[in-house]
Amino acid sequence: MAGRTASPLGTSNVTPRAAPPLILMPPNAQASRADGNRISRPPSITRPAGMHPHACTRPSPALRLSFSMLPTTGRSTLRIVGELGDFARFTARGYTSAIGSRRLGRRLARAVYEQGVRCLPVILIVGTFTGLVLGLQGYHTLKGFGSASLLGPLVANSLVRELAPVLAALMIVGQAGSALTAELGIQRNSEQIDALETMGIDPHGFLVAPRLLAALIVYPMMTAFFALIGLVGGWISGSVLLPLPGSVYWSSVYKAIDPEDVGQCIVKALVFGGLTIALCCYNGFTAHRRSTTTGARAVSASTTRAVVFSSISVLAADYLITSLLV
Amino acid sequence: MNASPTKYTRLDLAVGTFVLAGLFALTFLAVRIGAGNSVGGASTTYRASFSNLGGLAPGASVMISGVIVGRVDKVEIDDRFRAIATLRVRADLKLAEDTAAGIRSSGLIGEKFIALTPGGGDALLKTDELITDTESAVDLESLISRFAFGGVKSGDTPDKK
Amino acid sequence: MSNPDTTSSAPLLEIRGLRKQFGDHVVLHDLNLLVPRGRLLTILGKSGTGKSVLLKCLAGVLQPDAGEVLFEGRPLGTADAPTLAAFRRRCSYLFQGNALLDSLTAWDNVALPLEQATLLPKPEIRARVRDALRRLELESDAARYPSQMSGGMQKRLALARALVTRPEIVLFDEPTAGLDPIRRNAVFTMIAHSQREFGFTAVVVTHDLPEALAASDRVALLVDGTLCFEGAPAEFQDSAAPAVAAFRDSASHLAGQIAAIRRGEPVPADLA
Structure with a gap:
């Protein structure tokens, strides 16, 4: 049942800093296998906070303030774009899977x-x-x-x-x-x-x-x-x-x-x-x-x-x- | 023998009826309602040149004596900047060569249509032949201003050739 | 930990270095397990230790984050479509909640895998479905919907659906969850009986200790996402490993603990 409670794209336990602001990764990079998209999560989100590509640079406080807004915007943009792509794939798969579907x-x-x-x-x-x-x-x-x-x-x-x-x-x-x-x-x-x-x-x-x-x-x-x-x-x-x-x-x-x-x-x-x-x-x-x-x-x-x-x-x-x- | 319970029979019937009715409704909408001014049966095309179409658009009716006999297929402009309207008209009407075409509108704000006035000549209008005896759209604003400021004589219509 | 005896028969399924996590929560840590051919392997463990996740990784319903599941030596994660389809044909999964399609009758539920995933002719499908329903005493209920059946009947129907494809591997996810002791015995008897009859390889995930020990050929114990024990039931009985002992003896501790609670003593920390 753990598969149900901890949802795959459920970003509930993603800390705000864990998502790099503007790194566009294919939302389902690992999902080429049989419906792997249900359980794989974007690699960019699984990256631990310590491995944040921007973590090594230390911006000034003012810059940091403006950056702090970026992850939120970036994350929701990523989510929307990702979900849109996922929806398109889902629809395409829905139509193509009609071919050869029995009865x-x-x-x-x-x-x-x-x-x-x-x-x-x-x-x-x-x-x-x-x-x-x-x-x-x-x-x-x-x-x-x-x-x-x-x-x-x-x-x-x-x-x-x-x-x-x-x-x-x-x-x-x-x-x-x-x-x-x-x-x-x-x-x-x-x-x-x-x-x-x-x-x-x-x-x-x-x-x-x-x-x-x-x-x-x-x-x-x-x-x-x-x-x-x-x-x-x-x-x-x-x-x-x-x-x-x-x-x-x-x-x-x-x-x-x-x-x-x-x-x-x-x-x-x-x-x-x-x-x-x-x-x-x-x-x-x-x-x-x-x-x-x-x-x-x-x-x-x-x-x-x-x-x-x-x-x-x-x-x-x-x-x-x-x-x-x- | 089919051991599997056949529970889709009534459903199949309902779906079949629905699809038939749906096809009928679609056909009715497309053929009867959506036929618009399109000409049933055989048709032929003529062209007519105007100096002013007054915004007449493709799809407008073509009438003779107030009866719809066709529609405007397309509207273009020639190299002498005259508007050429292509008219699709019932083929069974024998139109003489000296047929005239005029742009009218039904009421002040009504839609524009082309009225054909059959001539009396012996020679018939051939397919895609250009009708040159035309009466362009009435320019309401200039007509009203001429009324207001004088200069309108009875029987004077603009752009009469 | 591992028994040399397992190498005598080639493994049908093998798990190597399997890791599965949901977010930051690691459910399974670098797990290794062999599923011997033609045996009944039981995976024991407390609730929430990742037993079901392990079984879903085995069935390919969940993709592992690291490591791989090998089916006859070939990794399933990178398998092409025909290999995967062949695996699906040869492997059945009995879900904890039965996962019967509630829009289909009992007959159609059992016929579904044959109609949709095989090219069997219709009379053959009918014969097989009738046979499966007969074996599980559901013949008279063919036209009923799962929602019109009792829990035990639904379980039998799910088993009929799992067995109708004549699988080589059957994965049972908590087949006795929520059943009374008599039904629990009946289900294990049914599993053991059909396993002998059809000769399939069975993997059962459960926390019912006595039934599992009685019915299985091999036992594995999962504690907090790692495998603590793997061996024959007799070895499990005799094992002195603390994790095994804790799980095995929890039932016999019960009387003492209840008595202690009644005396007003604090509850032991490992139980709270």
Whole structure:
């Protein structure tokens, strides 16, 4: 059990002076072997304080003061860069391990069920209300300009370009992403992931790959469901509850959306799906590495991190894609 | 005989239904909703030169008598600094050589589109042939200032060739 | 410390100069150990002395910080993928907490290593799974999930999963932890029986002294990350080394100590 309590990247017992400020070592220099990254720690951090490369120089007090801030900044930079690299490796390994993974279809179906079928009610409800409120707000705003007939384009463009991919992604993260992080975290805690490894089964291929692939299937579909039900919601508030003729609404909807808009929408859905589910898998898979906590609290911390990071990454990626594609 | 309990049957069914519905939704979004102003069926392209496009962008509608018959494919500028718009129009419409093109907008702040006025000539417009009888975008600001400071006569539109 | 008798059979697994640390805390110091082929080796020790870490290093779940684990003379740490895969196929690990996949039924748990890591045809897999479940009296529970089973059944299921691949080495991490004395005997009987039946090499980590001495061929004692004793159970019984004596006699000391506590005497420092 010592392997669990003393976590590998858990820098809990690293003294502040032990980390050299700006020495960039590959964070997983020893990790070329079968998932050795779980237990190896950056060599730069294991270096005892006495072997600190800067220890021989004795800076003036003023210099020392300014240096004392450097390790903190350097250490957190190292940690962020290292973790980013580790996440990228994890994701790449997740996709590549799908090749040659046996009976992947069965696990893929399960993942599609968890991310897709079970999230469908939420997506439909949220989509409907999004469309309803868009129609309501848009109608009254446009009415002020005497162009209520533009309600269709307003609702359609808002939904297809932004709201459907973003809100669908956030909803799936909230329902399926958090659940899968917790599941993986518990599997890590109860040594199920280690057990897979001792059985000669690649846990990446077995647990991560189907989820990553499912996200690429599910997210565009959920986004399409969201957009379509949202358009219906806009029609309900514009033409059923308010006096805009339905034919005006629908014909302007058809006119407003170009293939490029739909393409952008699908690209967003794919990127969000790839990003969020990978983040959720990563945080669950590495639950044992939370340096400050172990056990159930590590799982809950991982789940929180997964949801927060996923949500932030969705909105940040949304801005990036929009600025690149428009 | 399969001794292993087959517990994925219902799941498989649910997933299958989901994937089918999802594919349908995606197709519907892409083909029906996302078709935009794109021209279904056979189409042909013409070009039209303008001295001022007034910000008309690719994707704008091309209309005849208020009916959408095509869209603007691309917009470029030639070596004499004239704007050349490429129009993709339904191929079944027999447009005469002396067809005119004008840039209009739907309402004051509405979107811009190109209105084609079919001519009466016998010779037909050939693919990628340049339409030169064009009416450029109305420069609202100069029009308003001419109203304000005089100089507007009825029937006077800017840039009429 | 080491017995000349061990060299008679070539070691299947060998540990050389193994060191493992977490941060500044060194768990295992320069450990050397031979695992003789076809025997049942028990690693004894108090809780927290690094027994499980040692076993995980043996299984390749943890990578040592120094030294190496040799499998049939080849170091595992630098082994290429096929060698490692071959080792995994021939070695099973029984986790302390069983580590059964809770999303799979008993049947699927046992079938998992065969389906995922071998190329056996389906009928052969079915036959082997049925056989493994039958041997461990779990036939009627094939469709149940681990969460629907008692602790003892889960342990048997984990053993079925470990044995279904017909391994040459089985590593048992505290197989009797948290079990009552009767089940503890049953588990050791099960291990010894299946070890005789299948002829695999077993390494058992435990702190149950009497059962271990009765069931094993060889015994090693781990104290604070170093190996204090390695030999036959009889030698362990007779050893006069202080560490061995302290561990061996702690049970018999109990009565005297309880009596001393009742008399109001201070608790001996080595127990506090």
